Amino acid sequence: MESCLNFASSAPSRRSGMLRKHLNSPLLTIDSAPHFTSCKADLTAASSSIPLSNIRYSCGSLQSVSKAKWTSNHSTDYWVLRSTTQIENTITSNEDRSMWEACRQALSTFNFSDEEKDKILGKAFGLIHSPYWGEDRTKEVPKFEAVNATLDYLRSLNLSDDDLSKLLKKFPEVLGCNLEEELKANTKILKEQWGIEGKSLRNLLLRNPKVLGYNIDCKGDCMAQCTRCWVRF
Structure with missing residues (x-):
């Protein structure tokens, strides 16, 4: 990496300045050491015989972007899989599945995806x-009548x-709060x-x-239930 930076700084041309700027970009530093080695080899070749305009200085940046994108998608997929597993471990009978689907339907007017509906219901009812x-x-397992009654009251x-x-x-979690008492x-x-x-x-x-x-x-005497305490109001 040091070789790359030294080469870029020694060349007097305007393109060399652009190269140095590129090498210092966050996109380059995303990836691992093997790509810097590749970058060094390209620049060494360039210093001996290849015109600066022909230097390949992408240094694996596209691979870095692809890797970052895959990691993000993988993380999302993992969350969906884990959440789905948590829900399926609780919803085991046909009756429970029917109740869950009915509650999903109660949320259909809001244009949530199925994953978003599951997340909302799962967090509201402890799944x-x-x-x-x-x-x-x-x-x-939430009941359609209770979810619908809460939505009607909020409206x-x-x-x-x-x-x-x-x-x-x-x-x-509002869907899991007690309608009358809370x-x-x-x-x-x-x-x-x-x-x-109003x-x-x-x-x-x-x-x-x-x-x-x-x-x-x-009233100032903490009871370790801060998420549901009026002191936060």
Whole structure:
């Protein structure tokens, strides 16, 4: 690598400056040592007999990009596979599969992919780990009636389907919160104690939807349940 940089710096031409700039680019440094060796060989040949304009100085950059792209896709595929396995380990009966598919259908209006629907439902009902629940969330297969009732209630808070789509991506666990004891109780608290309702409530929920799931107020004496504590409000 040092040879590459020394050669580039010694040549007086404008193209040499362009070459040095290319060698210092982040794209080049993505890949491993064998490609730098290849680069060195090309430049050595160039210094002896080949005009600078004919030097092949890609230095494996296309291979680097391909490698990075494959790694990203591989990571996504691994997440989907792992999440699917977690869900399938819980949903074992035909009845459970029918219930899961019905809940998927309840989310169909938001144009989520099947993977996104599974992620939302999985995080909401403990089938996929979520730091929001800590260790408290029991795994359960969601019921269509419960999911639909929650969505209907959220719509009643002046949230459009586009709003709900954003909210569910930001806070999928909302579907697993208790409708009466948490969602409705918390919106009542927001209205009565802070005067937040209507448009102000809509704006708050788009900014901080987790407020719907708060179920504890430590009042400054930490109870190690910070993700669901009113102290965060």
